Amino acid sequence: MSAPNVRGFFDPVTATWTYVVWSATDAQRRCAIIDSVLDFDMYACRTSTASADAVIDFVRQQNFVVEWILETHIHADHITAASYIKEKMGGKIAISKHMLDIIATWTPIFQTQEDTPADGSAFDYLFDNDEEFTIADMPAKIIHTPGHTPADTTYIVGNAVFVGDTIFLPDVGSGRCDFPGGSADDSYDSSRKLFALPNDTRIYVGHDYPPEGMRGPQCMATVAEQKTGNVRLNQQVGKADFVTRRRADDSGKAVPPLILPSLQANMRTGKFGKAVNGMQYVKLPLNRM
Amino acid sequence: MMTAVKSISAQSLRQKDLKQALIVDVRTPMEFAEKRLAHPATLAPVTELDPQMVALRSGALPSTPIYTLCASGRRAQTAAAKFIEAGFTDITVIEGGLAACKEAGFPTVGQGLPKTGETSPTLDRQVRLVAGALTALFVLLGLFAHKAFLLGALFIGCGQVFSGLTNWCGLALLLARAPWNKKGCTGGACPIGGGKSPGASCQ
Numbered sequence: 001m002s003a004p005n006v007r008g009f010f011d012p013v014t015a016t017w018t019y020v021v022w023s024a025t026d027a028q029r030r031c032a033i034i035d036s037v038l039d040f041d042m043y044a045c046r047t048s049t050a051s052a053d054a055v056i057d058f059v060r061q062q063n064f065v066v067e068w069i070l071e072t073h074i075h076a077d078h079i080t081a082a083s084y085i086k087e088k089m090g091g092k093i094a095i096s097k098h099m100l101d102i103i104a105t106w107t108p109i110f111q112t113q114e115d116t117p118a119d120g121s122a123f124d125y126l127f128d129n130d131e132e133f134t135i136a137d138m139p140a141k142i143i144h145t146p147g148h149t150p151a152d153t154t155y156i157v158g159n160a161v162f163v164g165d166t167i168f169l170p171d172v173g174s175g176r177c178d179f180p181g182g183s184a185d186d187s188y189d190s191s192r193k194l195f196a197l198p199n200d201t202r203i204y205v206g207h208d209y210p211p212e213g214m215r216g217p218q219c220m221a222t223v224a225e226q227k228t229g230n231v232r233l234n235q236q237v238g239k240a241d242f243v244t245r246r247r248a249d250d251s252g253k254a255v256p257p258l259i260l261p262s263l264q265a266n267m268r269t270g271k272f273g274k275a276v277n278g279m280q281y282v283k284l285p286l287n288r289m
Numbered sequence: 290m291m292t293a294v295k296s297i298s299a300q301s302l303r304q305k306d307l308k309q310a311l312i313v314d315v316r317t318p319m320e321f322a323e324k325r326l327a328h329p330a331t332l333a334p335v336t337e338l339d340p341q342m343v344a345l346r347s348g349a350l351p352s353t354p355i356y357t358l359c360a361s362g363r364r365a366q367t368a369a370a371k372f373i374e375a376g377f378t379d380i381t382v383i384e385g386g387l388a389a390c391k392e393a394g395f396p397t398v399g400q401g402l403p404k405t406g407e408t409s410p411t412l413d414r415q416v417r418l419v420a421g422a423l424t425a426l427f428v429l430l431g432l433f434a435h436k437a438f439l440l441g442a443l444f445i446g447c448g449q450v451f452s453g454l455t456n457w458c459g460l461a462l463l464l465a466r467a468p469w470n471k472k473g474c475t476g477g478a479c480p481i482g483g484g485k486s487p488g489a490s491c492q
Contacts, residue, residue, distance in 0.1 A: 008348015009308070012329050015490060017348065054308035077491050148491065165491045175491050202345075209492050213322035213400055216314065216331040218346045256490060 002138040002158030006204060007058060008219040011037045011051045014078035014258070015207045017219045018055055021157055022064060026136035031059060032068035033091070034155065034162050035206055036081035038270050042257055045282060047272075052081035056088055066091035068135060072164025072206055073152040074102045076179060076263060077256035080270040093269050094125040096142060098151035103267050105180050110264050110283050115274040122268045127153070145194070147187025148175030154194065161197065164206040166190050169221050170229035172209050178250035184243040191226075191233040199224035255289050294369040296382040299393035302356065310354040311347050315368040316387075320360065324399035326390060335364045336462060340375035354379045360413075361386040364462075416461050420445055 002023065009018045014037060022031035037051040059066060066089040069082045073095075082093045100120050107113045120126050127133070127142040134140055140157045148165040152175070155162045165175030166187070174191065177184040194203060201223045208217045227235045232242060256262070261282045265272055272280040297305075312330035314321055321332045333343045349355065355372060357365035357380065365382045372380045383390065391397055424445045431439035452458040 005350070006348060007350055007353070010329055010348070019348065050308065054306075058309060075491075168492065172492060204348075207491055209490055213325070214318070214332075215321075216312075216347075217329045218331065219348045220346050 004135070004138055004157045004160050006160055006202075006220075008204070009051070009055050009058075010208070010217045010219070011039075011078070012217070013039070015209050015217070016075075016078050017204065017206060017208065017217075018051070019162060019204055019219075020055060020058060020064070021135060021160070021162075022062075023136040023138045026138075028136065029062070029064050030067040030136040031062075031064040032070055032135045032157075033059070033066060033085060034070045035072055035075070035164065036069065036085055036270075038079040038081040038084060038265075040079050040258060040261060042261070045261075047079070049081065049084055052084050055081075056085060059089060069093045070155060070162075071095040071099075071266075071269075072154070072162060072166075073149050074099055074263060074266045076149075076259045077207075078258060079262050079265045083268075083270040086269075092124040094127060095120075095123050096144065096151055096153040097126040097128060098144060098146070098153070099123075099126070099267070101181065102149065102151050102263075106263050106267065109285055109288060112264055112267075112273060112283065116264075116267045122271070143193060145190035146181075147177055147183055147185075147190045149179055150181035150183070150186075152190070154190075156197075159198070159200065160202045160204060161194065162204045162206075163194065166206075167194060167203065167226060167230065167233060168205050169208055169218060170225055170234075171211055171214070171231060172205075173230060173232035174246075175206075176250050176253060177246055178253060184246040184250075185239070187246065188233065188239045188242045191230075195223060195227050195235065197223050199227070259289065260284055294366065294373060294380055294382055296362075296384050297356070298384050299389035299395065302383060302390070303393050303395065307356075310356060311344075311349045312356045312358055312383075313343060313347075313368065314358045314387075315364050316359050322400060324387065324397050326358070326387070327396035327398045330358065333368070335359070335368045335371075338368050338371050340372045340377060344377070351377050352379060353377075354381070356381050356383050358383045358390070359386045361388060413461075415464050416458060419460060419464065420449055 004021050005024055007020045016037050018036045019034040020031050021034060033055060036055060039048040039051050069085055069091045071080060071082060086093055103116060103118055107116050129144045132141045135157055138158050140155060143154050143156065145152050145154045145166040152164050152166050154166055167174050174187055177187050202220050203223060203226055204220050208219060210217050264282060312328060314325060314330040314332050315335040315338060317334050318332065331343055331347045355377060357368040359365040362382060362385050365386060369380045369382045424442045427438045427441035
């Protein structure tokens, strides 16, 4: 089994991990970038690119060729820098086909059907469930791991998996399941798909929310560590218990501050809406969230 | 002999773009809980530092710029040597540690005392407490049991002078290994903790 090289970049504002993944043996030095971040000042409604530029600088320093720009799901807490990175570095932006359900749910709410293709053609490629592909010279596979959202997916690359919000580090738990289409039942089942992987498989999480004052941000725990130590989903926890607790904890929870601009932009790979008189806009539906 | 490592002043560090760097705080979990940089830093106590594990869990590479940080700089030197010995190539000690960083204007956060409800004193206070208690004990034993015990008091006193001159304290390193100073920390990079995370996220 291949062991990909992984470089993580942590964005403290949104607690997001972005990963650059590559193979030590690939002569063409191809890489994948997973779950990038476009900085967004919510109050000024202004974007900036410092987080993405740090990733791009690294890719350039390493003389990598960007092969894939992958999304684990349509993020609700940060805007993806996928389009910005593609513009600077090339590569194919890809996501699971299940994001079509997200588009179908949200574009009527935002009234963005005009500039958000319903067929997902803003993306370069939509993966099927269990589709196998390659990153550089490494075999890779996508598996559907819904729960946090109906479109959450996991990328398996050798002995490393990139899970988005399917599960977090053991002391943090797992992604909330109260977004439209989210399901605590599905979240539990998805965790068991991950636990079926070999114990030494490295699980790279989409976010880290380090418990206050206990440690700094980290990105990885093994399957074995998750099985024994995950505070919500360890092997001793039954499905009914998890679902009851997850629903109770999610009840009345505040929405992520960036959910409205994030969803709109991320359904277009991080681009904002069609310009009107040279200006782009974010729509804020009233009394909906 | 200690491996030679790079060092940087806190003032110079302020001018650096740290987006691609990793700061490793090598103090004890208790010290970390009390006061730490607001900038994200990996907690990896020097007494059980496993450089490879820290890098793996922090998404870093052997070539990633790593800055080691402690209270005053001494433990950071030891940690930096461990990283270099493990094959890491861009290791820098932050001179003067957290105290210098605060002086240089780095924002810090912390609770004063851990939120876990513990009442353990700081490592510095523990050292003073243990050194003072041992000195008093040896003096009393020297007075009432056997004069040879006074050598124990002399040893503790000399140790304190040595610590003051070199900023290296064996007693502190010993105490850092005590169970009450490891609360919330397992493994080389302290991956498992406890407590509560902020809301309004995807958690």
